[in-house]
Amino acid sequence: MLSRPAFGRANGVDACGWKRTMGLGALALVLFLVTSGPFVAPHDPSMIDLVNRLQSPSFDHPLGTDHMGRCVFSRLIHGFRVTPLAAFIVVALAAATGTAIGLVSGYAGGLTDSLIMRVVEGFFVFPAIAVALVLAAVLGLGMGATVVALAAVHWAEYARVVRNLTLAEKAKPYELAARAAGISPLRILFRHLLPSMVHPIAVLATFSLSWAILSFSGLSFLGLGAEPGTPEWGLMIAEGRAFMRDHPRLILVPGLTIVAVVILFNVLGDSLRDRLQ
Amino acid sequence: MLRRLGQSLALLILLSMFSFALVHAMPGDFAELLLIERMGGDLPARDVLARFKAEEGFNDPIVHQYLRWLGSILRGEPGVSFQSGDSVWAEIGLRVENTLLLAAASIAVSLALAVPIGVFAAARRGSVWDRLSMLLAVLGMAIPNFWYSLIMVMVFSLFLGWLPVSGYGHWTHIVLPALVIGTSMAGITARFIRSCVLDVLSRDFVRTAHSKGLGEIRVLLGHALPNALVPIVTLLGLQIGKMFDGVVVVETIFAWPGIGRLLVESIFSRDFPVLQLCVLVIGAVYIAVNLTVDLLVMAIDPRIRGAL
Numbered sequence: 247m248l249s250r251p252a253f254g255r256a257n258g259v260d261a262c263g264w265k266r267t268m269g270l271g272a273l274a275l276v277l278f279l280v281t282s283g284p285f286v287a288p289h290d291p292s293m294i295d296l297v298n299r300l301q302s303p304s305f306d307h308p309l310g311t312d313h314m315g316r317c318v319f320s321r322l323i324h325g326f327r328v329t330p331l332a333a334f335i336v337v338a339l340a341a342a343t344g345t346a347i348g349l350v351s352g353y354a355g356g357l358t359d360s361l362i363m364r365v366v367e368g369f370f371v372f373p374a375i376a377v378a379l380v381l382a383a384v385l386g387l388g389m390g391a392t393v394v395a396l397a398a399v400h401w402a403e404y405a406r407v408v409r410n411l412t413l414a415e416k417a418k419p420y421e422l423a424a425r426a427a428g429i430s431p432l433r434i435l436f437r438h439l440l441p442s443m444v445h446p447i448a449v450l451a452t453f454s455l456s457w458a459i460l461s462f463s464g465l466s467f468l469g470l471g472a473e474p475g476t477p478e479w480g481l482m483i484a485e486g487r488a489f490m491r492d493h494p495r496l497i498l499v500p501g502l503t504i505v506a507v508v509i510l511f512n513v514l515g516d517s518l519r520d521r522l523q
Numbered sequence: 524m525l526r527r528l529g530q531s532l533a534l535l536i537l538l539s540m541f542s543f544a545l546v547h548a549m550p551g552d553f554a555e556l557l558l559i560e561r562m563g564g565d566l567p568a569r570d571v572l573a574r575f576k577a578e579e580g581f582n583d584p585i586v587h588q589y590l591r592w593l594g595s596i597l598r599g600e601p602g603v604s605f606q607s608g609d610s611v612w613a614e615i616g617l618r619v620e621n622t623l624l625l626a627a628a629s630i631a632v633s634l635a636l637a638v639p640i641g642v643f644a645a646a647r648r649g650s651v652w653d654r655l656s657m658l659l660a661v662l663g664m665a666i667p668n669f670w671y672s673l674i675m676v677m678v679f680s681l682f683l684g685w686l687p688v689s690g691y692g693h694w695t696h697i698v699l700p701a702l703v704i705g706t707s708m709a710g711i712t713a714r715f716i717r718s719c720v721l722d723v724l725s726r727d728f729v730r731t732a733h734s735k736g737l738g739e740i741r742v743l744l745g746h747a748l749p750n751a752l753v754p755i756v757t758l759l760g761l762q763i764g765k766m767f768d769g770v771v772v773v774e775t776i777f778a779w780p781g782i783g784r785l786l787v788e789s790i791f792s793r794d795f796p797v798l799q800l801c802v803l804v805i806g807a808v809y810i811a812v813n814l815t816v817d818l819l820v821m822a823i824d825p826r827i828r829g830a831l
Contacts, residue, residue: 368537372764380786380802464667464669480667490677505665508664512664
């Protein structure tokens with residue numbers, strides 16, 4: 247969390263109801279597109295129509311067509327079911343693993359703790375995406391492999407935060423009381439300590455989502471992640487690259503979508519942090 | 524100090540085990556691929572493959588194989604690339620040099636923007652500088668590097684025609700990639716410098732400097748900034764870690780022949796010896812950078828020496 251700037255707090259003025267409202271509205275729109283995108287999209291996102299390739303925006307194709315005549319608008323809408331969902335799975339996997347490891351590490355203390363923390367530090371030393379790239383290659387290219395690889399480099403973030411929280415909670419009297427009552431350590435961890443950490447984990451997860459979206463679309467751009475033909479935003483940019491001189495919209499549209507969604511999750515993370523902490 | 528060196532060494536050994544294990548975990552039989560390579564692309568018969576495996580020691584215990592591999596690396600003969608057939612070391616040396624050049628240029632761009640913006644943002648909170656640093660930070664975090672690179676190419680190469688699209692060999696080739704990485708890091712660095720300088724500005728010695736009549740610039744650059752340097756250098760070290768992620772993508776887009784691009788190429792062409800060595804070399808450079816940062820911090824602030 248070290249290098250994360252706070253949005254909208256340049257003057258120390260704490261923001262502001264309208265930002266949260268806008269953020270929630272945008273979130274609702276994203277969720278709507280994720281759940282019912284296929285009903286909104288005017289065309290089949292993978293229908294190839296070479297006669298009408300590289301068409302300018304029209305009433306029929308609001309954002310024109312790409313180099314294979316596919317409707318860019320429909321691909322964009324369908325993309326809401328690819329990158330954000332993949333990012334969500336990455337974050338869920340990383341958060342679950344990292345939280346479990348962090349809890350155990352902080353609670354066990356001693357040698358276990360210092361060993362686990364050395365591993366976690368190792369993950370902070372090396373460049374995450376490059377490691378994920380190599381891991382995805384080992385796991386065998388493809389969507390699932392990339393999701394697992396991203397989660398595998400991201401869990402350390404949660405492990406570190408949760409471990410520090412565990413150390414703080416462990417020192418509180420209720421933990422001693424639970425232990426004195428003879429409750430098993432596992433039960434203490436998951437039923438007593440974990441609930442007190444839900445808020446910071448939720449804040450971290452919101453920021454993680456934007457990281458995962460950037461990373462997943464980046465790897466898809468490079469050729470890992472989404473398989474060719476998938477309406478994935480990073481992949482759309484990679485495909486539009488050859489035509490960007492004459493048809494800049496092919497890379498502008500998916501790129502701006504990524505930026506907007508990422509900013510949305512950052513703003514949400516900030517307002518969540520302001521609210522909960 | 525010795526403990527810190529020991530840690531780095533342990534990390535280095537772990538790293539070598541990881542990059543060795545990597546090839547054995549990859550889909551596809553390494554021995555078979557190697558033999559296909561030697562036979563010039565023919566599929567080997569089963570008994571030939573079995574004999575080759577026995578002769579080359581692929582049936583030995585994995586620990587023996589690892590030690591033999593490590594030995595060959597240390598002797599400087601890590602085998603040849605599947606793709607080019609050249610010695611891997613020669614290739615990697617050149618690539619590392621190029622990446623370090625790009626990294627240095629990017630950090631220079633980033634600091635050239637971040638230091639003035641960050642210091643002035645601290646001196647005048649809520650001013651234009653402050654807002655600028657915020658805007659840069661938000662954009663730097665939300666804009667994907669690969670898209671940013673394409674936009675820069677579109678504007679500066681395709682539309683304005685000022686700079687080459689991609690390539691290597693002339694100084695203009697490094698401008699766009701360094702600008703992309705540098706500006707995308709500048710905002711966060713500026714925010715961090717701002718908060719470090721703000722921290723220092725409330726100290727007594729700053730008041731003393733002001734009261735003995737020093738000008739504001741001298742107080743900021745001569746007194747406040749040096750004392751805020753320790754966390755800033757530490758952050759820069761961390762940022763180099765994050766930066767390589769951008770370097771991989773940016774090198775690939777701009778066809779800059781660095782180690783990041785080599786890594787991507789070796790993954791997609793399944794060139795195991797090169798991939799293995801890339802991982803090893805990149806990791807080793809990382810460990811070295813982290814060690815250097817810690818030593819640098821010690822040099823800046825003697826008080827920390829005991830703590831490490």
